[in-house]
Amino acid sequence: MKMTNKFIYSVIFLLVLLVSCEDAFETTLEIDPPEVPNALVLNSFISQSDSTVFLSVGKVQNLVELDASLGGVDDANVWIQKSSTGEVIEAQNLDSGFPMNYSFDLEEGWISSNSEYEIFVEHPDYPSVSAMQIMPEEPSVVSIEYNEDGGIDQDGDDASEIILQIEDRPGKQYFEILLFEYYEQGEFFSLGSRIDLTSTDPSTIEGYNYHTLLVDDETFEGESKSLTVKFRRYFSDHTRYYLLIRGTTEDYFKYSKTLRLEDESEDNPFQTPVQVFSNVEGGFGIFSLFSEKSFIFDK
Numbered sequence: 001m002k003m004t005n006k007f008i009y010s011v012i013f014l015l016v017l018l019v020s021c022e023d024a025f026e027t028t029l030e031i032d033p034p035e036v037p038n039a040l041v042l043n044s045f046i047s048q049s050d051s052t053v054f055l056s057v058g059k060v061q062n063l064v065e066l067d068a069s070l071g072g073v074d075d076a077n078v079w080i081q082k083s084s085t086g087e088v089i090e091a092q093n094l095d096s097g098f099p100m101n102y103s104f105d106l107e108e109g110w111i112s113s114n115s116e117y118e119i120f121v122e123h124p125d126y127p128s129v130s131a132m133q134i135m136p137e138e139p140s141v142v143s144i145e146y147n148e149d150g151g152i153d154q155d156g157d158d159a160s161e162i163i164l165q166i167e168d169r170p171g172k173q174y175f176e177i178l179l180f181e182y183y184e185q186g187e188f189f190s191l192g193s194r195i196d197l198t199s200t201d202p203s204t205i206e207g208y209n210y211h212t213l214l215v216d217d218e219t220f221e222g223e224s225k226s227l228t229v230k231f232r233r234y235f236s237d238h239t240r241y242y243l244l245i246r247g248t249t250e251d252y253f254k255y256s257k258t259l260r261l262e263d264e265s266e267d268n269p270f271q272t273p274v275q276v277f278s279n280v281e282g283g284f285g286i287f288s289l290f291s292e293k294s295f296i297f298d299k
Helices: 002-020 022-026 250-265
Strands: 040-047 052-059 077-082 088-090 102-105 116-123 126-134 141-147 159-167 174-185 188-194 204-206 213-216 224-232 240-248 284-298
Touching: 040 116, 040 126, 126 284, 141 240, 141 284, 159 174, 174 224, 174 250, 204 250, 213 250, 240 250, 250 284
Parallel strands: 040 284
Antiparallel strands: 040 052, 052 102, 077 088, 077 116, 116 126, 141 159, 159 224, 174 188, 174 213, 174 240, 204 213, 240 284
């Protein structure tokens, strides 16, 4: 009987304790959202082969009220200047809406290797922003070799492989490697889905969109480099591939790397927040230039 009473008293004590703590369990901390800076966000990516360039100009939004459809700034003055000649091309506002709400029409040859370009955005309600980049040289790819049976990838899956032979130039260089399915229809062609690439080479890291590989030439600067990339072997016998190799700027490398790290840290409350790299003076975002070399081959 004594044990029974003891048990009952213990249960009653726990119930009282839980009721008394109810308010603590249900308490919601009210945290004011951080103050939103009155600033513009610019994102522009230009390839040496582009004739029309689409870009986005928006404003910083409160995370609590974030709405992509309301983030655009459509009445700004946007232009790009080639530093060596002083030539200016003004952007046109598009009716297609945010995020791609401006475009440049570029003459053939206006974007050239080793030339410096600066982009500007002005609006009466926001501080002016600008960014500068130098167009990288086209990657010097001597050869590519495709092997359908490339062993296994990092996840232990059957993989195909591509071996790139790169003649790296003196001086710091960065690259990006992308692979697509390729479809040809008469005079026209289209690119299908991006194919995930992996590599165990220490000069590579995965890019922000989980499909591409970024390459830093720190370990082979000015030398010949054999680089092997792998992808899962599950495509049909009639698949054609489109391999794109970009010469990128250091700013783009940092942007892609930090954006990937930021995405990976979102679901980890114990990881230090990652600041995504920005090269836009007076605001936020990224302005980057690419030189490109492409290869088409069959499975």
